[in-house]
Amino acid sequence: xxxxxxxxxxxxxxxxxxxxxxxxxxxxxxxxxxxxxxxxxxxxxxxxxxxxxxxxxxxxxxxxxxxxxxxxxxxxxxxxxxxxxxxxxxxxxxxxxxxxxxxxxxxxxxxxxxxxxxxxxxxxxxxxxxxxxxxxxxxxxxxxxxxxxxxxxxxxxxxxxxxxxxxxxxxxxxxxxxxxxxxxxxxxxxxxxxxxxxxxxxxxxxxxxxxxxxxxxxxxxxxxxxxxxxxxxxxxxxxxxxxxxxxxxxxxxxxxxxxxxxxxxxxxxxxxxxxxxxxxxxxxxxxxxxxxxxxxxxxxxxxxxxxxxxxxxxxxxxxxxxxxxxxxxxxxxxxxxxxxxxxxxxxxxxxxxxxxxxxxxxxxxxxxxxxxxxxxxxxxxx
Numbered sequence: 001x002x003x004x005x006x007x008x009x010x011x012x013x014x015x016x017x018x019x020x021x022x023x024x025x026x027x028x029x030x031x032x033x034x035x036x037x038x039x040x041x042x043x044x045x046x047x048x049x050x051x052x053x054x055x056x057x058x059x060x061x062x063x064x065x066x067x068x069x070x071x072x073x074x075x076x077x078x079x080x081x082x083x084x085x086x087x088x089x090x091x092x093x094x095x096x097x098x099x100x101x102x103x104x105x106x107x108x109x110x111x112x113x114x115x116x117x118x119x120x121x122x123x124x125x126x127x128x129x130x131x132x133x134x135x136x137x138x139x140x141x142x143x144x145x146x147x148x149x150x151x152x153x154x155x156x157x158x159x160x161x162x163x164x165x166x167x168x169x170x171x172x173x174x175x176x177x178x179x180x181x182x183x184x185x186x187x188x189x190x191x192x193x194x195x196x197x198x199x200x201x202x203x204x205x206x207x208x209x210x211x212x213x214x215x216x217x218x219x220x221x222x223x224x225x226x227x228x229x230x231x232x233x234x235x236x237x238x239x240x241x242x243x244x245x246x247x248x249x250x251x252x253x254x255x256x257x258x259x260x261x262x263x264x265x266x267x268x269x270x271x272x273x274x275x276x277x278x279x280x281x282x283x284x285x286x287x288x289x290x291x292x293x294x295x296x297x298x299x300x301x302x303x304x305x306x307x308x309x310x311x312x313x314x315x316x317x318x319x320x321x322x323x324x325x326x327x328x329x330x331x332x333x334x335x336x337x338x339x340x341x342x343x344x345x346x347x348x349x350x351x352x353x354x355x356x357x358x359x360x361x362x363x364x365x366x367x368x369x370x371x372x373x374x375x376x377x378x379x380x381x382x
């Protein structure tokens with residue numbers, strides 16, 4: 001599809017109007033059902049789990065994302081109209097999935113019912129699935145054609161590219177299909193969130209598009225306002241939906257690659273000589289609330305000596321001289337480097353200081369404990 005010209009814009013606007021009109025006829029405000037007994041009604045957790053199961057079936061049978069979106073739509077419409085027991089949830093879900101496949105997929109891609117019942121491990125026979133299909137169709141008045149959130153996602157994405165073609169220029173290694181596949185994955189992930197049932201499919205799709213264009217183009221707000229006006233939506237509801245979607249999509253953040261570079265920057269401490277020849281830690285830099293380093297260091301347990309620790313010298317120590325002060329400065333620098341490298345807050349200081357302090361003290365320094373190590377923080381290397 002080409003995203004240029006007045007005719008193309010008019011066609012997209014007409015598709016959006018038709019989808020919104022169809023959604024207004026089919027969509028009902030979601031009213032949460034409070035069930036005193038879990039065996040009486042289907043809980044939100046059970047609903048989300050069965051949708052994750054349908055998503056795996058979609059990948060297993062290599063079906064279109066539109067099939068899964070329609071199956072979830074049929075499932076939610078049926079559960080809103082019927083008080084179903086949890087023991088029938090798998091049969092209801094697989095029946096909605098089979099109805100969606102027969103509605104969306106080509107004939108050669110529709111799975112055989114016997115194979116679907118066997119490979120999905122739904123615990124239902126083909127005859128039970130067919131009986132459940134009849135119940136679902138009767139309850140939904142045999143009307144399966146509706147505007148799903150994925151339909152709105154396609155329309156909003158096409159309108160955004162028709163008015164802002166520079167959207168894809170910010171992604172040099174991503175083409176149109178790959179970008180749409182990324183947004184589709186986010187949408188299918190949001191369909192398994194019970195909290196987002198309070199929003200229409202059009203609102204959910206626009207929230208995902210707005211979060212994406214916000215990261216890509218500077219004038220994203222003007223584009224979202226245009227889409228809001230065309231879809232005749234409330235901006236306050238969009239803001240609330242965006243917050244929930246962003247919170248739910250945070251679980252989709254990919255883990256760091258295997259060759260990630262980690263930089264460790266602990267609190268820096270200096271060794272200060274005491275009058276008895278011992279050494280004591282003093283923090284030289286502690287990040288404050290206005291510091292750029294937002295990482296919260298671990299708070300040591302009570303009695304831990306990370307901030308102040310004393311090692312008494314068993315034997316006599318020589319008085320500090322100018323040469324001794326220079327040696328102590330070198331020891332401080334060496335110790336700080338080792339501590340940053342190995343994160344040893346209470347490492348064997350006697351081994352580190354043996355070369356410099358062996359002539360001053362008659363025995364090794366005793367150790368009393370070890371401090372906990374802050375977690376590694378991944379950083380991106382440009």
